[in-house]
Amino acid sequence: MRMIVLTATLAAVLAAGAPTGGPATRPADGFRSLFNGKDLTGWDGDPKLWSVADGAITGDTGKGIRRNSFLIWKGGQVTDFELRLKYRIVGGNSGIQFRGKDLGKWAVAGYQADIDAGNRYTGILYEERGRAFLARVGEKVVIGADGKRKVVAKVGEPAKIKAAIKPEQWHEYVIVARGEHIVLRIDGMVTVDVTDADPRRRRAGVLALQLHAGKGMKIQFKDIRLKALAPPATAPASAPAPRRGGATPGTAE
DSSP, rough: HHHHOOOOOOOOHHHOOOSSSOOOOOOOTTTTESSSSHHHHHHEEEETEEETTTTEEEEOOEEESSSSSSEOSSOOSSSSSSEEEEEEESSEEEEEEEEEEETTTTTEEEEEEEETTTSSSSOOOETTTEEEEEEEEEEEEETTTTOOOOEEEESSSSSHHHHSSTSOOOOEEEEETTTTTTEEEEEEEEEEEEOOOOTTSSSEEEEEEOOOEOOOOOOEEEEEEEEOOOOOOOOOOOOOOOTTTTTOOOOOO
């Protein structure tokens, strides 16, 4: 009986899209910390670029790097989740990669919640090595099964959102991804709201932090917490109307 209960519990966790690995226990609110505040245990990146300073994960490119380089969380893949962290950037461009594909040599492809020192891109949803810009700040976007992107509403005024994100200060970034629906928030402000029904979208993958190619830059992250969410309920498909003569049409693949 005990084996049956344990098996059922494990199945429930996996069905909820919980990442594998990492700490065995979680706080009552369901979030677990991904960073111990001391070293890069549980993370993998170029040691020449990533370290821990001032109690924060710190990426520093010095005079610059030729290609994007990522610090990858090794605790498993993320599917449906809420991620909360704080960041501070000095110069350059960065981002938080999720549901990504690990390409090796600290390269990652996939969704990215963007960050940059000038707030030109901070708060947008981008796809690294993929479809590029998916939603810009202030946009509510629907991407159809045909891959076409449509802005259907506003979630805020871009100028006001950008003006509230002060340079070289700590800000809170929140990513909620549940099925096709992705919402990004900075300091409580919704920056984008995206429904992505494109068959090319990634449903699961790695979590990673970016250092961007180009001139020297520095980015710090701390208070990184992750919570697995239950997958969205799938509405039952409506029964097709019978054809004349009573025959039921087949289902298209």
